[in-house]
Amino acid sequence: MPRRVDDYRGLAQASRIRLLDAIQSQPGILLSELASRTGLHENTVRDHVRVLEDRGLIVSRATPQGTRGRPPLGFHPVRDASANPVARSRIERAAEHGDLLRRLVPCVRELPAEALHQLDVLYEHLDDAGLEPEIDEASLIVRLRPCPFYPLMDDEDEKLVVCAVHQRLADEILHQVPGPLEISAYRPFVTPHECRIELRDTTAVATA
Known part of the structure; x- marks a missing residue:
């Protein structure tokens, strides 16, 4: 059976595997925390998590911090399809x-x-x-x-x-x-x- 054009895309880079491991290990982790944990720039992390989310491997949700302004996104594994x-x-x-x-x-x-x-x-x-x-x-x-x-x-x-x-x-x-x-x-x-x-x-x- 021919493979779909986006097969492997979600996990095709080592950085995405590290990010997914961090999200699985700490559901709700913030973008800034992912950057700190992996040593990647926040913009790079943002691009990678977008790919992981597009592939249905993670989901992002607003995470209220008790401060004014738009709450940051927390990233979670997909538990509920x-x-x-x-x-x-x-x-x-x-x-x-x-x-x-x-x-x-x-x-x-x-x-x-x-x-x-x-x-x-x-x-x-x-x-x-x-x-x-x-x-x-x-x-x-x-x-x-x-x-x-x-x-x-x-x-x-x-x-x-x-x-x-x-x-x-x-x-x-x-x-x-x-x-x-x-x-x-x-x-x-x-x-x-x-x-x-x-x-x-x-x-x-x-x-x-």
């Missing part, structure tokens, strides 16, 4: 595409529609990030190639940031779609050429 048009459109598109494919190829495991749509959205997100996901519906294991942005980071601590950002994004994506699946384990570099996400069906756990 219904309040974010980009995230909502992504979910709808992924579910429609998944339903179409399932009419052509039967599922290996009987999963409720909500769980299948969670997998649809997770697959599209991971595919857009260049991770080439392979989802085993029977075992609920997602196999990934290592992140193409991993080499962009300068040292080992920053490389850990890449893994943390992907883990939190995958978790946020799953929670944006109502359904029983959640991440039980995120295992980077199980081999030099593979990372892995292990999912859990909470309804199966509850009835076990």
Whole structure:
């Protein structure tokens, strides 16, 4: 399937990965705080967060400071897709595409529609990030190639940031779609050429 022209754009620079990590770690963080934390100029930060917001990865909200004048914007991860048009459109598109494919190829495991749509959205997100996901519906294991942005980071601590950002994004994506699946384990570099996400069906756990 051909990639969309804006695939990878949201996380295509190391600076955006650092900014997204800061926003995930401190929801509501202000532009000035992002600049201070990352060492980037505020204008540069403003450009990067605009791209992240356009891709539906973050959302900005006014943050009252108890002073006169326009309140500054605080930046948050997207938790509720219904309040974010980009995230909502992504979910709808992924579910429609998944339903179409399932009419052509039967599922290996009987999963409720909500769980299948969670997998649809997770697959599209991971595919857009260049991770080439392979989802085993029977075992609920997602196999990934290592992140193409991993080499962009300068040292080992920053490389850990890449893994943390992907883990939190995958978790946020799953929670944006109502359904029983959640991440039980995120295992980077199980081999030099593979990372892995292990999912859990909470309804199966509850009835076990």
